[in-house]
Amino acid sequence: MAKPSLNSKFLRLPTSPIRGFPQLKTIPPERLISLGIGAVNYPAPQEIVKPLIVYARQALKTANLYGSSQGDQELRQALVYWYYKKYKIKALQPTSFLIGSGSSELIPWVMEALLPPGSEVLIPEPYYAYYSNFATALGISLVPIPTSIKTGFSLPAISKLKASTAKAKKIRAILLTSPNNPTGSVISKSYLTQLVQLAKEKNWWIIEDSAYSELYYQKHGPVSILSLPAARERTVVLSSVSKNLALAGWRVGWVVSLAQSAIDAMVSRKAEIRGCASVPVQRAVSHLNQVPVSYFNGLRRELKARRNSLFLGLKKMASLGVIVSPQPPVGALYIVVRLPFPAEAFVRWCLSGMDGKSGFLAKHQKTVFCVPMVTKTGSFFISLGDPNLVRLSFGGSHEQIKQAIPILRQAIKEYQSL
Numbered sequence: 001m002a003k004p005s006l007n008s009k010f011l012r013l014p015t016s017p018i019r020g021f022p023q024l025k026t027i028p029p030e031r032l033i034s035l036g037i038g039a040v041n042y043p044a045p046q047e048i049v050k051p052l053i054v055y056a057r058q059a060l061k062t063a064n065l066y067g068s069s070q071g072d073q074e075l076r077q078a079l080v081y082w083y084y085k086k087y088k089i090k091a092l093q094p095t096s097f098l099i100g101s102g103s104s105e106l107i108p109w110v111m112e113a114l115l116p117p118g119s120e121v122l123i124p125e126p127y128y129a130y131y132s133n134f135a136t137a138l139g140i141s142l143v144p145i146p147t148s149i150k151t152g153f154s155l156p157a158i159s160k161l162k163a164s165t166a167k168a169k170k171i172r173a174i175l176l177t178s179p180n181n182p183t184g185s186v187i188s189k190s191y192l193t194q195l196v197q198l199a200k201e202k203n204w205w206i207i208e209d210s211a212y213s214e215l216y217y218q219k220h221g222p223v224s225i226l227s228l229p230a231a232r233e234r235t236v237v238l239s240s241v242s243k244n245l246a247l248a249g250w251r252v253g254w255v256v257s258l259a260q261s262a263i264d265a266m267v268s269r270k271a272e273i274r275g276c277a278s279v280p281v282q283r284a285v286s287h288l289n290q291v292p293v294s295y296f297n298g299l300r301r302e303l304k305a306r307r308n309s310l311f312l313g314l315k316k317m318a319s320l321g322v323i324v325s326p327q328p329p330v331g332a333l334y335i336v337v338r339l340p341f342p343a344e345a346f347v348r349w350c351l352s353g354m355d356g357k358s359g360f361l362a363k364h365q366k367t368v369f370c371v372p373m374v375t376k377t378g379s380f381f382i383s384l385g386d387p388n389l390v391r392l393s394f395g396g397s398h399e400q401i402k403q404a405i406p407i408l409r410q411a412i413k414e415y416q417s418l
């Protein structure tokens with residue numbers, strides 16, 4: 001009997017290079033140290049967690065209806081103050097925000113609202129791998145700005161960027177992630193100012209993904225493009241509590257823009273159709289301005305210590321042919337390194353041997369997982385990606401990172417002598 005088939009266009013979408021290893025589901029957690037996924041293993045701020053208990057108690061006594069599709073009014077009001085406090089942006093209103101269930105939900109909404117099918121988005125690569133999934137689904141092309149591990153993934157001079165895009169007719173936006181996933185680089189204010197000028201000349205939208213805005217390990221945090229007056233009417237910012245407040249599982253993110261027509265279009269075409277983000281969780285997150293500076297300082301101090309341990313451990317693998325950037329990353333949660341061989345097969349081998357026959361786990365108690373940046377199913381690149389690159393997250397506990405380094409070293413040695 002004939003069976004109904006799946007949509008072949010859907011099946012052609014890239015899948016996650018992070019989650020695409022079936023072995024990850026079968027290896028017992030005590031035998032695997034994951035340096036894969038980008039979640040911050042750090043206590044959540046009590047100033048936000050405790051109110052959730054209060055709101056949950058209240059919810060026992062009341063009807064639990066849909067909330068505002070645009071987002072909880074108290075949260076949007078609190079975010080107005082958050083942006084004023086952090087970046088001195090005065091012009092924002094609660095209507096400038098749209099709240100989503102994490103920012104992942106909102107990335108394709110932003111793309112779809114700003115960019116018709118067939119248009120192009122300029123993006124420094126490597127980039128957050130999931131952008132290409134969203135873009136492909138919408139018929140949008142990503143146009144890479146290549147960067148290299150040798151120069152710490154620094155961006156090209158604006159004059160070069162100008163020259164390389166001089167004849168491009170379909171570019172409608174530039175997408176910037178600062179601090180960056182996966183490279184950890186932060187774009188300076190002077191570079192951003194020049195980029196905004198270029199975007200104005202070309203009439204591009206600027207999409208800023210600030211999912212890691214609080215995770216920086218230099219004196220000053222990243223500049224928000226929204227705070228640059230020349231960028232205001234063309235900038236749409238995505239952000240969330242997942243990394244910045246160590247609340248990934250709470251699923252609260254937002255879009256903010258002074259281009260009111262963009263926010264209104266997303267509210268009416270997307271948000272109102274899907275109902276709303278979780279009401280009690282949004283209300284609890286509205287307490288974010290009560291989180292003291294000491295919380296963020298503590299979070300950064302801890303992540304910086306984890307970053308330093310991982311970076312030093314990786315640097316010491318130079319004798320095995322491992323290449324790291326000249327300096328440790330100044331933001332986000334990841335370190336990119338170049339292995340002396342293609343990464344995907346190596347990572348697969350590190351996860352092999354649960355059957356007791358061959359592979360790293362057949363011989364060792366524990367193994368590590370890191371993310372190959374180019375796989376058969378998904379990639380952090382559009383143009384020629386280097387298959388030897390891997391991304392390692394320092395979001396896990398310091399203890400895990402310290403345990404992972406000698407295991408990774410051993411795995412590289414053994415793999416080389418196979």
Ligand SMILES: Cc1ncc(COP(=O)(O)O)c(C=O)c1O
Pocket residue numbers: 038101102103104105128177181209211239240241242248252253
């Ligand atoms: C650059 C970037 N943007 C957005 C997201 C999505 O985060 P969330 O949906 O948890 O807000 C991530 C998650 O890893 C990310 O790395």
